[in-house]
Amino acid sequence: MTAPAAAPKAAPVLEVRDLSVRFRPRGGNLVHAVSGLSYTVAAGRTVAIIGESGSGKTASSRAIMGLLPRSAQVSGSVLLSGTELIGLSPRALRRHRGRDVAMIFQDPARSLNPTMKVGPQIAEAIRAHKKVSRAAARERVIELFKLVRLSAPEQRYDEYPHQFSGGMRQRVMIAMALSCSPKLLIADEATTALDVTTQAQIMRLLAELQAQLGMAILMISHDLGLAASYADEVVVMYAGRTVERASVRELFGNVRMPYTSALLGAVPRLDRAAHTPLPVVPGRPPDLSAEVAGCPFAPRCPRAADKCAERRPAFDEHKPGHWYACWYPLPDGPQTAEAGLANTGPSAAGGAR
């Protein structure tokens, strides 16, 4: 088996180390939105951060972009091509945002100014970062429209956002994100609001643009299926912590952490028979304002024992390129998607080799 996920040769574009984000709501307890998150993204690679709502995936990406409210307490380190971003002044940060790292969001309609023609909005973004003439900026925008495969780019330049479909608006956002050739593109649920057919088109477009331009992509999503198809490496988050991290092939072939297994089992699949119950885990993610001593997934985990509630398992690299935090991981080796929940039973015995 090839395991290219371990130690990329080139210096990573993004290196996140021990990132933590805390919020203190007025009159409330401290909320630990992200705790000790670490990962790297190399040039030309796609890393997917997967988690449910409230798992801290969006808070962590906003922390990278410096887009969190001032009340947020951010600690740890975020290195973008060797430059530390945490603690930079808003002014200094603004120089990086857009130029070195760009972001596309879930709702392209709300990310565009409805009263302004689409082309000039992007030209404005370009001129904010580069000293170029209006005409040159326009040239560049039309070039970008061609890059993201919008038809009739010259004509589209002078149209308003409402004249675009959802998929086309997202292409416009991608064009804007790419306008300054960022080293890192953060796609935060970028295709969640789109139709499946459009989603497939946008993801394929991103994959092609990446091959062409060599940028790193950080994909934030709740959809493990999407990661399976379009990412190189997956980081699974639960309750603000990373619980498993591996290359796509390793993770899907050899899932060790019960939570990841549960997620995998719940992915809508075409090969599932009708009226068979989906494997589910009971309960809800924990309240992040309460300090949990043990594994945050323990209360919902079918494999949990006393130890799980008492001591938190370390997030260790148990095998080159495969990290997970679990006291009682699923057996090594391939399993069916459903096995993770049936666990301990005979169905998970396929491994070892």
Add this chain to the structure above:
Amino acid sequence: MTEPLLQARELVQEFTVRGQGGVRGGLVQAVSGVSLDIFPGETLSVVGETGSGKSTLARSIMHAPPPKSGDVVFQGTSLTSLHGTALRDARRSMQMIFQDPYTSLDPLWSVARIVGEPLVAAGMRDRGKRRQRVSELLEQVGLDMAVHGHRRARELSGGQCQRVAIARALAASPALIIADEAVSSLDVLVQAQVLNLLEGLRTSLGLSYLFIAHDLALVKQVSDRVAVMYLGRLCETGPADEVYAHPRHPYTVELLDAVPRVEQAELGKRSAGDLPTAGQTASPVNPPSGCRFRTRCPRAQAKCAAETPVLGAAPGSGQRHLVACHFPVPAGEPATVSGTGGAGAAADASQ
């Protein structure tokens, strides 16, 4: 065969729109002659993209607003001739779960009150009993009365709001639930919980469902039958197993092809292949002549522009498998035929 719970015949729904800057506008042909049946205990899923008219179809069935033409017979009563109180009574056991939970919950009402309202309407006067029932309903959808009961919609996540809406629909003890993208906004684990919940209720209460979704994979697990819709018309309908295994309409093939796969063989990055250009999407204001899908269809020929294909038995498929296509995908061809569709589409694509 048993009587259908719901029969919709030749439903047509149209809206007038104002043109740019003036009063002269177009006519949005949202639903154009759609017929379908739902049998007791059965789940029918209507699948299509944004703008395919699937939500309008659901609302036309509910008579909110009534369709421009066509007829809906629910539990033996024709809704089309009814108005006011009579209509409300007739469709009481048809409940809907809407797409956007925030706008479908009263922002000033507590969760407990929202879920309890149908119980009040049904005559459950005893506060204690009502509270007990509301608590059960909330529990069923994965919420906690003690934690969430007093909250307002703005204090809930989108997923939680949706669960409140589901609890509210269940409170009315309906025979048919129309779920318009009801689980699309939920996290996968919650989605699985809710789908299982709806499945459980189907068997225990003998419910029927009309699922509206844009993702074929999402409704695979719950569907008995599937209807695929594009720009206001049905493209293909039939038993779920058959439609998923042997799709005949090119649009169904495209929808199936777009589903991300987690099967081991399909892992890793999708090859970019030939990327389609996003051109002018066909509009329901001015739908293409003949087959409405032809502007995106890789199989389209001259006949498709000239003649509107009618929904008919698909040659080579079972009797109940109907397809509206002049050149259907041959039966038995694997679900992922080459070309993601759209590739040869859009005449305006300069590519």
